[in-house]
């Protein structure tokens with residue numbers, strides 16, 4: 095077994111995974127699904143179906159908008175009954191007819207079609223942030239990636255979705271890992287898993303015995319929250335420190351959770367877009383807990399009813415884990431691509447927090463903070479709204495893992511404070527950059543007009559060239575060769591600008607998947623317009639000079 | 646249906662509360678207090694009870710005046726301050742002396758700064774220092790070992806005993822005696838001359854051991870981290886060893902420093918007060934080492950026989966700066982430029 099390392103801090107909350115560690119089942123096909131257009135990082139997708147359209151399982155119903163965004167597919171077959179700016183509703187016909195893409199053999203197909211397939215299949219990270227997988231795979235084009243880390247730590251209490259995914263599909267998960275690793279040119283795969291999942295470990299060992307194109311290492315780490323945090327896991331497995339404001343890619347690592355890898359493999363091997371995922375249903379208010387294969391968009395209420403929800407004892411409903419998840423106000427929501435767990439908790443199992451008392455600066459929070467922060471100082475300055483001090487104590491390095499609030503004897507909702515401080519500061523930054531953003535939008539409009547003009551001109555030139563073929567046209571300059579060269583240079587520069595804008599956006603979106611990156615999307619769109627204009631200019635010049643060149 | 650609102654915070658397992666931590670610290674003082682009572686009589690108990698009662702009373706009064714709920718009394722921090730000040734005062738101190746001390750501790754040092762968690766100075770030590778400066782005669786009278794119910798106990802507590810009467814009952818502490826032995830007397834001659842009433846040194850030693858036992862309990866229950874006691878005792882021992890090695894006749898031995906006075910009590914129960922100590926681990930080490938050095942300086946060259954209170958208060962002053970400059974390096978970050986911003 096591979097050597098492992100220690101990350102700083104961490105806590106040992108009760109695990110409570112036992113109740114959902116029962117065989118996986120398929121949830122009953124829902125009678126209707128509500129597919130939110132905004133269930134991935136970045137911009138919402140744009141609907142491409144109208145009310146009344148017939149769809150099958152896997153029919154694309156919305157396309158990505160901008161770079162950081164993802165396609166969306168019908169998850170049941172039936173009829174579109176509602177469509178607005180937020181979501182599309184499909185009423186099921188009960189037949190479950192599928193529309194798949196042709197299967198691809200990832201071992202023989204080139205990179206580009208594979209990336210295109212991931213993109214067309216709407217595969218996003220299933221661990222929480224919903225970051226588009228094909229964008230992450232492209233990071234290998236910009237930075238050297240040597241290791242793909244399979245994040246199977248699943249350190250949050252209650253959740254067992256990755257555990258059961260591995261128990262059932264270890265081989266497929268490893269194939270998915272090989273697929274993604276080959277896309278980003280990684281040289282090795284490291285699977286990180288906590289030692290409280292013996293059956294998944296066994297399944298992995300078994301699967302590893304079959305031949306693996308890239309070497310796979312299995313690293314079993316001690317169970318300690320938050321070992322599944324990207325930085326913590328990379329530290330524990332590889333002893334590498336992801337730099338501040340950096341990405342795992344900066345130390346040559348890409349992280350994926352098992353569910354995402356399985357979905358990626360299915361998209362490629364089976365041509366199945368992401369329409370279904372494994373969800374842990376648990377909590378003492380459920381009579382029949384366990385993991386279910388659930389179609390995206392399934393109403394939470396029906397799902398919980400099916401799992402034996404006792405409404406009388408239901409006290410709190412949490413989406414995600416108890417440490418980092420969000421509590422839902424009601425059961426009216428639907429399953430999203432990133433929903434890994436629903437906890438229907440009773441008051442006994444998750445009691446209300448005792449009233450807050452003042453911080454006594456005991457330092458318990460500091461001892462457990464995996465980011466090496468001073469949570470007590472952050473708390474103090476967050477309440478005082480002292481922005482300079484918050485920066486000094488690195489508020490934005492906080493990964494909101496809640497380890498600090500878990501141990502705080504004064505029961506201070508520390509992370510709630512940090513979140514509101516972060517929101518306030520982000521808002522300030524946005525306000526400060528407003529003028530700049532307006533300028534970028536203006537530049538984009540100008541670029542679009544210029545591109546349209548250039549394309550018009552190019553079309554005219556092409557027509558003209560056809561009509562008067564053989565005749566020199568009056569529009570061209572005296573030195574077409576020099577002109578062509580400078581246009582080619584301009585085109586190359588425009589291409590570089592697009593790549594740079596893409597890189598900036600991909601980084602920002604990965605660092606902060608929950609945030610809007612409109613401004614960077616605008617800048618990218620501007621660069622793309624400029625590139626198209628440069629293409630048009632070049633085509634125009636070629637058309638104009640072609641007759642002469644051939645003469 | 647859902648009973649908890651969207652914003653209700655729910656806990657997997659509530660951490661032990663601040664109140665329970667304070668109460669555990671009080672429990673950890675019991676060996677020390679019991680041993681002191683055994684050697685110095687019930688005057689120790691009266692000190693602690695009176696101080697605790699004053700503490701709760703003043704806290705409740707201020708909360709009322711500030712129109713706050715009395716809920717914070719549950720955190721037992723005023724009680725703890727009372728216990729600590731009571732343990733620091735000479736046994737059987739008069740009630741008004743204790744009252745004045747607790748007034749300074751709870752009202753001035755704690756509540757005027759905004760209550761628990763906001764006080765830059767250790768409240769018990771503010772009370773102690775104020776009394777030491779204002780009523781030095783009362784504060785430096787420390788009786789030799791006493792029977793459980795010492796003669797004139799009641800008179801002392803009620804304040805009806807005159808100062809002269811009290812003086813007759815009191816002796817010097819070992820540190821005090823050694824300090825005033827005179828330059829010409831060698832250490833060997835001094836101790837050979839039986840300078841202290843019988844059993845005094847022995848009593849102080851046992852008391853120190855009992856405080857140490859309480860300190861070990863605090864460590865075992867993880868109520869304090871090792872950083873502060875180790876750094877404080879360590880710096881004291883290093884300095885005392887150097888001085889003693891340099892001139893044994895002038896400077897008391899490290900053992901005398903360790904086992905008499907408030908050294909061990911201070912290291913485990915006073916310097917570790919989380920509110921007024923430095924926060925980061927590195928900060929705690931510097932903070933506590935500073936206390937140790939200051940104690941040695943004041944004991945050796947200063948005008949007061951013991952020095953824990955002043956040393957702690959002086960280092961409390963430096964805490965904001967220490968906190969700023971010793972913030973730990975977050976994961977994946979180069980060391981922060983110290984002058985980043987302040």
Ligand code: SF4
Nearest residue numbers: 453455456457459502
């Ligand atoms: S754990 Fe709570 S009380 Fe202790 S220092 Fe941190 S915030 Fe303050």
Ligand code: SF4
Nearest residue numbers: 463492493495496498
């Ligand atoms: S929530 Fe933030 S401050 Fe608290 S322990 Fe986690 S990283 Fe540290």
